[in-house]
Amino acid sequence: MAKLRHIALIVPDPEKAAKFFEDAFDMKVAGKARRGLYVSDGTVNGSIQVPGNGAPIVLMKDRGTSGGYPKIATVISADLGRFAQTPAGHGFRFKAIGMAEAQAEFAAFAKLLHTLPDRLRDTENFALNLEALQDANVAGAAVSAIDARTWQVLSPSDAAAQN
Numbered sequence: 339m340a341k342l343r344h345i346a347l348i349v350p351d352p353e354k355a356a357k358f359f360e361d362a363f364d365m366k367v368a369g370k371a372r373r374g375l376y377v378s379d380g381t382v383n384g385s386i387q388v389p390g391n392g393a394p395i396v397l398m399k400d401r402g403t404s405g406g407y408p409k410i411a412t413v414i415s416a417d418l419g420r421f422a423q424t425p426a427g428h429g430f431r432f433k434a435i436g437m438a439e440a441q442a443e444f445a446a447f448a449k450l451l452h453t454l455p456d457r458l459r460d461t462e463n464f465a466l467n468l469e470a471l472q473d474a475n476v477a478g479a480a481v482s483a484i485d486a487r488t489w490q491v492l493s494p495s496d497a498a499a500q501n
Contacts, residue, residue, distance in 0.1 A: 378406040384413035384421075398422060414440045416447035 381387070385397045387407035396413055397405070413421050414435070424430050435443075 378404045381405045381409070382412060384415065384418050385409050386411045386413065396421065414443055416440075416443040 381397050381401050381404060383397065383399055383401070385401070385405070387395045387397060387405055387409050389395065389407045394410070395407070398418075411432070411434070413432075421430070
């Protein structure tokens with residue numbers, strides 16, 4: 339079993355957030371959606387919104403600039419990339435931290451980023467095996483703009499008939 343990742347977040351009002359999820363769970367069990375009038379306001383990367391169905395949504399870089407669902411917490415900047423790379427279906431837990439710890443995590447992350455250029459090394463051997471790369475199917479069903487046979491995935495019987 340894979341180890342759960344811990345993603346840090348800032349919760350402005352932990353009691354209010356806990357009550358919100360408790361109410362959302364009760365409504366889900368009862369089969370009701372949360373209803374209400376929510377005022378749109380600004381969002382930031384990592385904002386966690388909770389729509390009427392009670393399932394939280396973490397807003398990423400492609401988010402809208404404003405939103406009307408209640409926002410209960412924000413994933414800290416230092417953990418946002420790690421959160422984005424968590425594969426679907428893999429477990430993780432949120433860990434509430436304070437502003438001072440979030441700022442310290444950001445400073446540590448910024449320091450790490452500044453060390454990256456020093457970690458780069460020249461490649462000593464760069465023999466590229468194109469045949470092995472093509473067989474690896476690293477991009478799923480690759481498409482060529484000039485080869486119509488690649489424009490759709492053929493069934494095995496259609497592929498055999500085409501050859």
